[in-house]
Amino acid sequence: MGSGIAETAAVSGFEVVLRSRNQATADATLAAIEKSLNRQVEKGKRTEAERDAALARVTATSELSMLRDVDLVIESVVEDLAVKKELFNELDRITDDRTILATNTSTLPVVELAMQTGRPERVCGVHFFNPAPVMELVELVRPLTASDETIAAVRQFAESCGKSPVEVKDQAGFIVNALLFPYLNNAVRLYEQGVASIEDIDTAMKGGCGFPMGPFALLDLVGLDTSLAILDALYAEFRDPNYAAVPLMRRMVAAGETKIRLLIRKMQNCFKMQFQAQNL
C-alpha cells in the first residue's frame, strides 16, 4: 500500500518522503513506483515528462528524521497494533508539532495510536484501497480525539489526490472492510466445504454480481496474512461469528503463504507427487 499511496500523492503534485525500514526496501518501493509509471507512459496515460516530474518529487529513505518537517505522515506498516503504537510514539517525538499523523490501518483502533502522541487532536485514519492509484475511495477515520481541522485537512489532501473521501467513525473495519471481509471469509468456507473450486467461485462472483474480481483474486491482492489480521481485529472488537476466520485461512497463513491460489497449486502438486510415489 505504501508504494501506491506515495505514487498517488506524487502524481498529484505533492513532495513525498517515502520512508522504509532500510534503504534497500525504500529503493525497491521507488523502483515499483517507477515501473507503475512506466506502464502508464506505455499505455499513453501519462507523458514521460509527467513521469519524470512525479519521480523527482519522491525521496526514498530509511531515516525517520527525514519526516521532521512534513505536513502529513501516512503510516502503512504491518497491521500490528504494538508495532504501530511504537512508531506513532517515535513520530510524535520526531515530527513538528503541527504535523498531522495519519494511519492507513484497515481495522485497528485509531484512538489508541492517537493516545500514543502528545497531539491526539492531530491524529486520524486515512484508509486507501488496493491498488491505491486506481481505487477512488478513501475512508477518513475520525477517532474520538480528532479535531475538525485535522479531518478537513486530510479530506482536502485526499480530494487533491483525485479521491472521493467518506467520513467514518473509528470502529473496526470502518465501512468497507466490515462488509467485505465476512464475504471473503465465507468464500474460503465455501471452498473448504468442497462446494466449488476456487476458479468457479471467482467466475461466479464476477459473472453473477458484476464484481471486477472474484473473492480469491481479491484475497490474493490484499494478501492472506493481512486478510487474517483484519478478520482477527474485527472478531476481537465485535465477537461476531461472522468475523471468525475460517480455520483453512489461518492454516494457510501458518504455512507461510500470502497468496491462496499459489498455496492451492503447491498443495495440488504435493498430492500429485504423493500419488505418483505410491503409483496411484
Ligand code: 3HC
Ligand atoms: N497499480 C497501479 N495501477 C494499476 C494497478 C496497480 N497495482 N493494477 C491495475 N492498475 C490499473 C491498470 O494500469 C489499468 O489502468 P488504465 O485503465 O488506466 O489502463 C486499470 O488499473 C485497470 O487494470 P487492468 O486493465 O489491468 O485490470 P482490471 O480492469 O481487471 O482492473 C483492478 C484491475 C483495478 C484491480 C480491478 O480488478 C478492481 O477494481 N478490483 C477490485 C479491487 C478491490 O476491490 N480493491 C479493494 C480491496 S480491499 C482493500 O484494499 C482494503 C484494505 O484494507 C485491505
